Amino acid sequence: MPYDYIRKILEARVYDVAVETPIHSMPFLSARCQNDILIKREDLQPIFSFKIRGAYNKIALLSEADKKKGIITASAGNHAQGVALSAKKLGIDALIVMPTTTPDIKVRSVKEKGATVILHGDVFAEALAYSMELVQAHGYTYIHPYDDPDTIAGQGTIGVEILRQHTGELDAVFIPVGGGGLAAGISIYIKYLRPDIRVIGVEYEESACLKEALKNGERTVLDHVGLFADGVAVAQIGKETFTQCREFIDGVVTVSSDEICAAIKDIFDDTRSVCEPAGALAVAGLKKYIENNQVSGQTLLAINSGANINFDRLRYVAERAELGEKREAILSVTIPEQPGSFRAFCNALGKRSVTEFNYRYHSKASAHIFVGVQVHPDLHTSDALVDQLQQQGYVVDDLTDNEMAKQHVRHMVGGRSAAIVNERVFCFTFPERPGALLNFLNKLGDRFNITLFHYRNHGAAYGRAMVGLVGVGVDKMGDQHVEGFLQEIGYPYQEETDNSVYRDFLA
Template identity: 40%
Template sequence: MAEAVQPEVNSVEEILENTTIADVYKAAKQLDGVAKKTRLIESPFFSDMCGNNVFLKPENLQNTGSFKLRGAYNKISQLSDAEKKRGVITASAGNHAQGVAFAAQQLGAHAVICMPAITPILKVEATRALGAEVVLHGDTFDDAYEKSMELQKKKGYVYIHPFNDKEVLLGQGTTALEIIDELKDLDAILVPIGGGGFASGVALATKAVNPNVKVIGVEPEGAACMENSFARGKVSSLTAVDTVADGCAVKTPGDLTYAFCKKYLDQIITVSEMEIMSALLFLIEKHKLIAEGAGVLSLAALNKLPFKGKKVAAIISGGNIDISTISALIDKALIARGRVFCFSVLLPDKPGQLLNVSKVLAETNANVIKLEHNQSKVTDSFKKVVLEITVETNNHDHINKIIKAMNDAGYDVDKIY
């Protein structure tokens, strides 16, 4: 992710000092009738899992599929007619692109979105369908960002930063107003952190309305840029990011968002890739809701909360994920939870062996979903064959029982995944 853009007019300290809850309410008024007021969903499953009373804030059901619309619209709505006429520009391969495109379309401004050339065509077309001009450039976000800055200087467009902007974070903060209005005895809000704009706005609004409500930011372990900056006492960059939560794959937080998060956040929790994928699968199974990797960070952190018996709102930040990606994430989550087991055994190459293995699996209630009988994989004997089997299982205990049953029947099991 490219370096954060400095606020244009005031210093970070001045903005932090002078931004109030009135600014968030002003943003809410701008968004009235534009952003959906996504209603909280009480979750018995996640509540039982973590020992708190959990409510989901489904921003994946928002217009354009994520919270990003709020900040983009609020920012563009503050522009003068002359600025709108000049047009707006940003770089994004994700939710911010569609948020800016939608907002610009609604407010009568021309939008230019720079995206990496490798951006999936579905995301490109979705952005174009909202009236934006899409410029494909380079292989990475940084390439697209550099192109957007080049065009901004050349054409005089207004830059709409995805997070390091006061009006953007104020728009994101309207999410918290809706949560607190609907659940007045709330104890905590969980919010994902990428560059920090969402967490900044949510934390500001929450603490201004009710300082007793804890606001906890959640980052992927492989992209914990805000936690890294907190630890160093200043805005700092990660050398690399690696996470399935690509919407939060940010190397450097904004200087403005760092200041807001430092002042208003109570805690940051980091979550592993397996915790993210497991949360995604639980959300699909238990609530029939689709989210992206970054969208379920709050859910992935529920088991790490340092309290029990509290009312907790977990924000599902977005749901823009393509089918191939969600299929891969589900497969990985099933493996992590012990719901799929793939193994191989070495068999004598003679009739009846496959039947014997099948009998053992049937007795252990393992459902075979894939089987490969391959003699060519054995190089030290012409009288043996490798049998690779993939089965559906209940959990890791079930897998252990299958392995024991196979061992008892005289087969050595080589676990593949």
């Protein structure tokens, strides 16, 4: 056992700036997953990340000579904030090299703490290489974000807190892995005192450098690193961290961006806090571990490692969370091109809520609609929905796992149609509730041919649909009759036929 590490962890100087974070239960997720799920709230640190622990411990232990040289580091954000705050606390000049892809909220936070920031490279490896060039040129003292015994020991204090705060049964701990400092520090301490507890590393599938190193038996540089979970966007596991993780980590789970988005939602539902993608990594891995191993009745703990997320990133998270949770199916369905087909299809869906409905008239033969439908990951799955529709004669293509469909095509359905004449476009607003779309179609009736339809459930109190209409009541009736009929429907509407966006892209 690495007794020198245990001593380093117990003597680590972290609480001058860090706080002892609580362990919270996750009752909603626990009930759904049939396990007792706990979360360690490192997002509650002064910099909203665990990184303050390792950074401060390393800097506080420097010699006076090394401090006077000034310190430098490379970081995708959270370690940079830890170094900046630690340097400010200790009165040391700090220079931080950050990838140009670092979220703006992290860059601003580092500058606010008094450090000098240099943006260089698209990924961490490029920022790291440049920072080492500056060390050689100017003699700065380098503060490594993970591959240093003092940094590892600082992160290991989380393991001390876990075993002190939770003295009961604990079956497994899930730790996010980037460069490996957090995983190494926590696993060393937990395995020393409680070797019965399984320690599982969790990696984003597009930056799984520990999994690759374990597979190859040596540290390996990844050809590509995904930036969605920027806090763990590391191409190669650290040398020292790999040595420790290989000995003390029991396994590695990898997760997708959709699964991370679902975990962000899970954490919000149980704690009302919003974490960053890397912060939700461990919860995503915990859920996948339960699913893959059919685990029930156990006590499982995940580290919420940080909450430094750009606000605009939440748009993507909200869009993908239901897919990651397997609570939304995305389908391409072929229906007859005739009045009443939309209503018949909605009736075929039963009581399921429609989350999205996109259609554009193309030919008289058949209609292709792009539809999102709420499903249940256990009871009413997307596979069951596809089977149900196919049994009723519909041609269905399940696009739930089609990245092109989710990322691009869902936003592009529509366009122009040369076969349409005398089309008029209206935007309707109706109360958002289960069955709302079907009720709207029922009120619209068969008096119109629907040539364009766009609807998306945004979680608001009211649903909004854009509808193109031709046929009886539009091109053969006077405006007064059309207005009178639409008013009978009872939903607020506005005609958009003269809208420049419609003319430029759809007419």
